[in-house]
Amino acid sequence: MKKVLVGVLMSMGIIGTPAVMAEGNPEAGKALTAVCAACHGADGNSLVATFPKLAGQQEGYLLKQLKDIKSGARKVTEMTGLLDNLTDQNLSDIAAYFASQKGSIGEASPELVELGEKIYRAGNSETGVPACMACHGPAGKGLGSAAFPAVSGQHATYTQNQLNKFQKQERNNDPAAIMRDIAIKMNYREIEAVSSYIQGLY
Numbered sequence: 001m002k003k004v005l006v007g008v009l010m011s012m013g014i015i016g017t018p019a020v021m022a023e024g025n026p027e028a029g030k031a032l033t034a035v036c037a038a039c040h041g042a043d044g045n046s047l048v049a050t051f052p053k054l055a056g057q058q059e060g061y062l063l064k065q066l067k068d069i070k071s072g073a074r075k076v077t078e079m080t081g082l083l084d085n086l087t088d089q090n091l092s093d094i095a096a097y098f099a100s101q102k103g104s105i106g107e108a109s110p111e112l113v114e115l116g117e118k119i120y121r122a123g124n125s126e127t128g129v130p131a132c133m134a135c136h137g138p139a140g141k142g143l144g145s146a147a148f149p150a151v152s153g154q155h156a157t158y159t160q161n162q163l164n165k166f167q168k169q170e171r172n173n174d175p176a177a178i179m180r181d182i183a184i185k186m187n188y189r190e191i192e193a194v195s196s197y198i199q200g201l202y
């Protein structure tokens with residue numbers, strides 16, 4: 001299923017292998033992240049539920065977000081100006097550093113697991129919500145070659161915020177509106193449940 005879907009998207013030109021990605025150097029990247037630690041944690045395991053964990057995230061996805069945040073294609077007001085003086089090589093190094101760290105895992109709320117797992121693994125065929133697993137992987141690790149992000153262990157509040165932003169088109173840097181088209185088909189209960197489920201997924 002995953003292979004088929006990814007193949008279809010690639011043949012449609014919706015996603016491509018992030019071609020010739022500059023090799024990131026994690027050691028050089030670490031030296032640039034002191035300013036990030038206050039919000040994202042020194043090793044990328046943020047302790048604040050509205051700040052995303054970056055540890056263990058796919059390198060290609062991290063690099064894309066850093067470029068999008070720097071250019072303003074993705075608006076993160078908390079990070080205004082922080083990336084302005086960093087070169088593409090600096091951003092690659094930072095992406096390599098956080099990707100090399102081990103991500104921490106949280107817990108799902110027991111009462112939300114059933115619905116959350118159903119959405120994650122099977123989607124909702126009545127409303128056309130696809131299984132998240134198809135792109136984010138059975139264990140939530142994502143897929144580096146297609147820049148599909150890892151979601152495993154991410155703070156439920158952050159995930160829920162992103163799904164809400166995709167739904168309202170406030171976050172619109174997803175290629176071919178992949179996530180906006182999915183989020184718009186989801187109701188509040190489904191978003192809450194799948195976000196909680198993902199927090200405990202590994």
Ligand code: HEC
Nearest residue numbers: 035036038039050051052062065066076078079082094161
């Ligand atoms: C003042 C707090 C703050 C600081 C400092 C900060 N960030 Fe962020 N960062 C955020 C917030 C808030 C978001 C996204 C929130 C949202 O979209 O809801 C974010 C998002 C990100 C993302 C996207 C993650 C994802 O899963 O899509 C990356 C990558 C990132 N930050 C890297 C960095 C790096 C590298 C630094 C240091 C150079 C840094 N941040 C400094 C608050 C901060």
Ligand code: HEC
Nearest residue numbers: 130131132134135147148149159162173174175178179194
């Ligand atoms: C067809 C592939 C595909 C499917 C299916 C899919 N996603 Fe995504 N998702 C993506 C891509 C690609 C991105 C990265 C967008 C970008 O580059 O900004 C993403 C980004 C996200 C993000 C933001 C991650 C972050 O760190 O900010 C969340 C949260 C997310 N997806 C949740 C879900 C959930 C929940 C489902 C199931 C209801 C789902 N996705 C189904 C492809 C998919």
